[in-house]
Amino acid sequence: xxxxxxxxxKRFGTVTALDGLNLTVARGEFLALLGPSxxxxxxLLRALAxxxxxxxxxxxxxxxxxxxxxxxxxxxxxxxxxxxxxxxMTVARNVAFGLEVQRRAERPPKATxxxxxxxxxxxxxxxxxxxxxxxxxxxxxxxxxALARALAIEPSLLLLDEPFGALDAKVRKNxxxxxxxxxxxxGLTSLFVTHDQAEALEMADRVAVLRNGRIEQVDxxxxxxxxxxxxxxxxxxxxxxxxxxxxxxxxxxxxxxPGTVVPTACPAGPAIALLRPHEIGLLPAPGPARVDSLHASxxxxxVRLTLTxxxxxxxxxxxxxxxxxxxxxxxxxxxxxxYPA
Amino acid sequence: MLILLALAAMTVLLVLPLAVIFTQALSHGWxxxxxxxxxxxxxxxxxxxxxxxxxxxxxxxxxxxxxACCLARFQFPGRSLLTTLIELPFSVSPVISGLVxxxxxxxxxxxxxxxxxxxxxxIFALPGLVLATMFVTFPFVPRALIPLMREQGAVEEEAALxxxxxxxxxxxxxxLPNIRWALMYGVLLCNAxxxxxxxxxxxxSGHVRGQTLTMPLYVEALFNDYDWVGAFTVAALLSLLAxxxxxxxxxxxxxxxxxxSVLA
Numbered sequence: 285x286x287x288x289x290x291x292x293x294k295r296f297g298t299v300t301a302l303d304g305l306n307l308t309v310a311r312g313e314f315l316a317l318l319g320p321s322x323x324x325x326x327x328l329l330r331a332l333a334x335x336x337x338x339x340x341x342x343x344x345x346x347x348x349x350x351x352x353x354x355x356x357x358x359x360x361x362x363x364x365x366x367x368x369x370x371x372x373m374t375v376a377r378n379v380a381f382g383l384e385v386q387r388r389a390e391r392p393p394k395a396t397x398x399x400x401x402x403x404x405x406x407x408x409x410x411x412x413x414x415x416x417x418x419x420x421x422x423x424x425x426x427x428x429x430a431l432a433r434a435l436a437i438e439p440s441l442l443l444l445d446e447p448f449g450a451l452d453a454k455v456r457k458n459x460x461x462x463x464x465x466x467x468x469x470x471g472l473t474s475l476f477v478t479h480d481q482a483e484a485l486e487m488a489d490r491v492a493v494l495r496n497g498r499i500e501q502v503d504x505x506x507x508x509x510x511x512x513x514x515x516x517x518x519x520x521x522x523x524x525x526x527x528x529x530x531x532x533x534x535x536x537x538x539x540x541x542p543g544t545v546v547p548t549a550c551p552a553g554p555a556i557a558l559l560r561p562h563e564i565g566l567l568p569a570p571g572p573a574r575v576d577s578l579h580a581s582x583x584x585x586x587v588r589l590t591l592t593x594x595x596x597x598x599x600x601x602x603x604x605x606x607x608x609x610x611x612x613x614x615x616x617x618x619x620x621x622x623y624p625a
Numbered sequence: 626m627l628i629l630l631a632l633a634a635m636t637v638l639l640v641l642p643l644a645v646i647f648t649q650a651l652s653h654g655w656x657x658x659x660x661x662x663x664x665x666x667x668x669x670x671x672x673x674x675x676x677x678x679x680x681x682x683x684x685x686x687x688x689x690x691x692x693a694c695c696l697a698r699f700q701f702p703g704r705s706l707l708t709t710l711i712e713l714p715f716s717v718s719p720v721i722s723g724l725v726x727x728x729x730x731x732x733x734x735x736x737x738x739x740x741x742x743x744x745x746x747x748i749f750a751l752p753g754l755v756l757a758t759m760f761v762t763f764p765f766v767p768r769a770l771i772p773l774m775r776e777q778g779a780v781e782e783e784a785a786l787x788x789x790x791x792x793x794x795x796x797x798x799x800x801l802p803n804i805r806w807a808l809m810y811g812v813l814l815c816n817a818x819x820x821x822x823x824x825x826x827x828x829x830s831g832h833v834r835g836q837t838l839t840m841p842l843y844v845e846a847l848f849n850d851y852d853w854v855g856a857f858t859v860a861a862l863l864s865l866l867a868x869x870x871x872x873x874x875x876x877x878x879x880x881x882x883x884x885x886s887v888l889a
Contacts, residue, residue, distance in 0.1 A: 333787050355786040368784040372802040382788035385798070437788055 286310050287332075287441055287473070292341035294327055294497075301327040302338070303497035309441075309475055314467050315502075316484035317477045319494030320520070325477040326365075327497075329443045332475070333362045345440060361434030365445040367426045369418040375429050376401050376414040382437035404432040407466075424455040431463075435470070442467075444476035448483060460487055481521050485509070493517050515623040518558045525564065525596050527557045529622065536622045540592035541572050541615065548622040557620040561586075562599040564615055566607060571614025575607050591615060646864050650857035661858040669835040670843035670859070676751070677839060678819045681758045685819075686812050689766025694800070696767065697774035698782075711767050714760050723757045723828025730756075749831030754839065757825040762815045769811030770804055777803055806881045813877065817870040821863060 287309040294302040301324045309315050317325045330336040332343060334355030343350040350358060370378050379401045383392060392400070405411045408428040413421055418429070427447065434442060447463065448456040464487050467474050478484050484491045485505040492502040493516075501513040512518035519526070529536040529546075536546040536557055546557065562584070566573075572591060579586040585600045587607075600606055607613045650658055661667060696708050714722055728734050730747040740747060747753045781803065785795040801808075823841040830837045838846060840859055847856035 333783075335783050335786065355783075356789045356791065358787070359789070360787060362784070362787045364780055364784060366780070368780040370781055370784070370799055370802075381785065381790070381798070385785075385788065385790040385794045433784075433788065 286346070287475070288342075288344040289328075289332075290342045290344075292328070292331065292343070293339045294324075294331065294336065295339055300497050302331070302341075305341070305494075305497060305499055307492055307499055307502065309473060311473055312471060314464065314472075314474050314487065314489045315476075316488035316491045317475065317494055318481060318484040318491050318520075319479065321479060323494040324497040325479075325494055326445055328494075329362065329445050329475070329477055332441070333360050333443060334358050335362075359437060359439050361437060361439030361442045363427070363430045363434050363442070363444045363447055365447075365449055367418075367430040367450075369426055369429055369433070371418050374415050374417055375405070375410070375421070378418070378429055379404055379432045379436050381433060400436065401432075404436055405429075408432045423451050424459060427451065427459065431466075435472075440473070442472050442474040444474065446477055446479070448478075448480075456483075463487070485521070493520060495520075512558075512621070515556050515558060518621065518623070523561050525559045525561060525598075527559075527617070527620070528625070529555050529557045531555045531622065536620070538592075538617065541617070544615070544617050546617055546620050546622060550622045550624055554625040556623050556625050557617065558623065559617065559620045561597055562601065563619040564596075564598045564617065565619075566598065566600065566604075567614030567616055569607070569612050569614070571612055573615050574612050575609050578606060578609055589613075589615070643864060646857055646860050649853060650861040652857075653854050657854045658858045658861075661852075661855040662862075664855065666835045666838070667843065667855070667859060670838050670840050671862075673751075673754070673836075673838065674820050674840040677754050677758050678816055680755050681762060681819050682812060682816045685759055685763055685815050686766055686808065689763065689811065689815075690770060690804075690808060693767040693770035693774060694796075697771050698779055708771070711764055713764075714762075715764050719761055719822065719824030720828055722760050723825035725760070726753055726756050726829050748829050749833070749837060751837075753829035754826055754837065757829045758819050758822055761822050761825045762818045765815040765818065766808065766811035769807045769814070773804060773807045774800075806877055810874065810877045810881065813870060813873055817867065820866060 287307075289305060289307040292302045292305040294300075303324075305324065305328065317328065319325050327336060331338050332350075334350065334353065345358075345360075370381065373381070376398075380397050383397045383400065386392075391397075402411060402414065405414055408431060410421075410425055410428050410432075413425060413429070418426055421429070427450075444463075448459060451459065460483060466472075476488075485508070488505065490502055490504055491508055493500045493508070495516055501508060501517045503511075503513075508517065509521055512521065515526075518524055527538060529538045531537075531548060531550045531552050531554075533552070534547060534549070536548050536550070536555055538544050538557070548555075566587070573589040574591075576588040576590055576595070579588070583602050585602075585604075585606055587598045587600055589596055589598060692711060696704060696711070727748055729736060730740060730753065731737050732741065732748075734748075747756070781799050782795050785799045790798065820839075821841055822839075823845075826839055827842060827845075830839070830842055832838060832842065832846065834843075834846065840863055844856050844859045844863070847859065
């Protein structure tokens with residue numbers, strides 16, 4: 285039981301939305317699609333749901349090709365970014381919709397539908413809203429209704445398009461935990477789109493980073509953060525400090541920082557060194573960096589340095605000796621990851 | 626000052642003619658009005674107008690809704706051209722709209738001799754009146770629906786599809802309820818115009834009393850006969866229809882406005 289996407293391609297006029305995308309989602313997995321806007325996330329979801337047609341590539345769900353399967357026969361639950369609730373129906377009718385439109389032979393009896401709807405609404409914690417209309421409930425409640433409506437058809441795959449995009453920060457935080465818990469309890473397989481890295485890293489089993497219609501890296505959140513596959517992923521996830529360097533004879537050399545040599549497997553030529561702010565160490569004077577300011581925020585201290593004409597901020601762990609403002613010091617770049625430019 | 630001027634102009638242009646119609650109709654008392662309405666030709670004119678409306682309005686409601694769905698939901702080459710074409714009946718003189726049918730189906734028209742051989746009468750008969758009226762009133766429904774459907778977007782319909790609904794179920798359960806007030810608005814205007822149309826119908830009517838005269842044409846015929854009471858009585862009936870239409874239109878606009886503000 286899984287979802288297999290092979291070499292998906294889609295163009296809108298001259299714009300390439302999906303450019304040979306490959307991805308496998310395992311059963312029970314909670315996978316986040318993370319990428320800047322225009323990276324093809326929403327196109328991918330719509331193609332999976334059968335709302336957009338692909339130019340090429342294959343979608344296989346549980347071993348069955350979705351090539352000729354209509355959207356309404358796919359049994360894929362889709363929670364739209366702005367929920368797309370049926371505005372003229374009550375919450376209960378919205379949730380019942382997927383059951384009521386089934387063919388007579390397969391449709392459960394009315395009483396069963398009613399019970400199932402109430403059960404779902406109770407599960408979402410909005411049992412008392414059954415008779416309200418979508419415009420009479422809050423954004424967070426609407427999202428739960430949209431989710432209940434999608435789950436009513438017992439989807440083999442649940443798709444969520446920016447599920448928290450339209451909510452304020454406080455509601456968002458609570459809903460994240462709740463949704464993750466719901467996913468686990470119901471044994472769902474979910475794919476959710478977001479451009480918020482904190483959301484993706486906090487909730488997902490694995491995160492797929494998209495750029496320009498391709499997947500740059502799929503990995504668990506901690507591996508993605510610790511071992512980014514390329515410079516894009518490194519800079520997209522978390523804070524990054526970028527330094528230019530030259531690779532020669534298997535080592536990166538930095539202009540204006542004499543004596544610093546970082547071994548690397550990167551091919552010779554111009555390259556980029558990337559570090560997290562806490563990965564730069566400060567060495568005793570003298571050195572090429574000048575301390576501009578010190579700022580204690582929480583357990584870490586933020587040190588602003590000028591290095592080869594550029595300003596950068598370094599995080600110093602507790603208990604590390606910090607230089608005084610105005611002094612010069614050396615920098616330890618040994619933890620830098622070197623990527624080809 | 627400007628407001629006063631506008632008010633005065635409105636009184637002269639709108640209220641005064643209406644008042645004249647009703648006072649003229651009642652100038653010889655209620656009995657004269659009832660007699661004028663009891664006239665067989667008057668009955669025939671009313672019946673014909675209703676028949677034309679009963680055929681054209683549902684047809685235009687169905688076709689207009691289909692056209693609006695097509696133009697508001699699908700992207701295809703020639704879409705903007707078609708959107709413009711839908712407005713054609715409004716931009717062309719009603720007389721031309723009538724003449725087109727005469728040129729097509731009249732005795733000397735393209736299909737005239739063929740129809741004649743098969744003894745099918747379109748011009749100077751009910752089918753001609755229906756065709757001319759349909760053509761003239763076609764734009765009302767699409768014009769009421771397209772802006773609303775564009776504004777609402779297709780997202781609810783897409784949601785219905787992913788939940789397993791067929792195209793028809795989606796239309797019946799999602800699209801139609803969302804556009805119902807606008808559709809009624811379009812149907813109302815379509816109906817008002819269908820009953821009140823003069824120019825296009827005048828060309829294809831043939832002016833046979835008791836057979837091919839609709840109410841507006843009958844008013845003209847009576848007027849030409851110096852039958853003032855009769856003319857103004859039927860005119861008053863048409864004006865009443867206009868007033869009812871106006872009231873319903875206000876009601877629908879209020880409903881639609883409420884619907885919209887609720888969505889925001």
